[in-house]
Amino acid sequence: MLVYHLPGTFETREDHLDLLWEAGATGLEERAGLIRAYFDEETELPDAIRDGEWRQEADQDWLAEFKANLRPVQAGRVTIVPPWLRAEIPATQVGLVIEPGMAFGTGHHATTRMAVEALSDLNLDGQTILDVGTGSGVLAIAGALLGAEYALGVDIDPITIPIAEENARDNAVPEGRTAFMVGTLGDDLPGDVVADGVFDVLVANLYAELHDLLVGAYVGHLRPGGPLILTGILTGKLPLVQGALDREGFTDVEVRTDGEWALVTARA
Ligand code: SAM
Structure with missing residues (x-):
């Protein structure tokens, strides 16, 4: 060169x-x-x-360099690794394997890591999860591996769906425990498992302005008292999201931050 x-x-x-x-x-x-x-x-x-x-x-092969520098990411009870670092998952942790690729969500971004951590703080046994903006499927798959009965990931970008499905297969998620579809809130969600479109947990890694727009729809898709996990929020935009949650009557609002990024949890 x-x-x-x-x-x-x-x-x-x-x-x-x-x-x-x-x-x-x-x-x-x-x-x-x-x-x-x-x-x-x-x-x-x-x-x-x-x-x-x-x-x-x-x-210099930038991609090879990027891959060589990837390290396992610990997020609560979950350790996220690329396929070639499977052996580095501690025996005490839930291993989540994500192939770095075209879809957002390898676990290396603070927002993904905080969202997996927030999921891992919950008892998800037998629960249903709606993951809005699923990307690589990382949050829906984490939910299923943490015991959820069913996690549905939706994304407006069609490229993400086969990637999320492949990541679910790579993690040996049992058939039917995750599903992925192109779409967003307001679309008809598949009703085979969650007939009324109302889930036990809703997680969304989007951005503050979109949370502000969607927060009314979050209410409609979350059972009363169900945990809401929102991230993708720059700390400077927290008031926008907190104001929207107040407006829609969410309670128990809590904030975590990592650098410039924030995650908000609340209850419907
Ligand atoms: N859930 C993954 C994570 O936590 O790493 C990926 C999050 S990535 C920041 C946001 C994803 O949301 C992208 O895949 C994008 O295509 C999708 N997205 C953006 N706007 C959306 C909308 N209105 N409805 C559904 N998905 C949306």
Whole structure:
């Protein structure tokens, strides 16, 4: 990989970025006070950008590097791992295997981890769970592995459904204990297990503005007294979600945070 190291930043060398592109750069990156311009071959450069240096660098496989750096994530009673780290699940923990891929939800994001932790704080034996914005299916699968009788994951993005189904199979979730469908609240949910669309637990890792819009629908899908777990909320947006929960009469509102992210639990 051929890289031209030019001293400066995108800001200080703003006028020179076009010159790099015109000279044939295939990509530009700014790192540690240097502009790194990627080229296929060494080329004659205009005077204004001749103060740099050509370097041959080893090719980097970013995906391989990302995968090599993944570590098991502990979330309450659950340890989430990629398939190649199965052996690192402690015998005392519930193991949850998620293949990192196109759908959000490997467990490495604070919101996913806090949501699994919140599920693991509950006694889910024989319970039904609705997971809104299921992504990789991680929360629905965690629920099933923690004893839920049935967890339904819904997502507006069709790409997530086969991924979530495969993750459920990889975790040997018994047939019928999880189901995934394209959709959102307000759509008809499959009524074979939960005929009235009312679940014992509702979990949703979305974002504050969407929780504000959906909170009325959460009431309609949660049994009275049932736990609600909401995350994907930036701490600065907590008042929006807390206000919406107050408006709809939710009680026992509690907040946990991890860095800039918050999770809110409440009861219908
Ligand atoms: N549940 C996973 C987790 O906790 O890691 C994935 C959460 S990811 C942040 C949010 C997911 O919600 C995405 O897969 C997105 O497609 C889905 N989504 C966004 N808006 C939605 C909506 N209105 N209804 C259902 N799913 C939605």
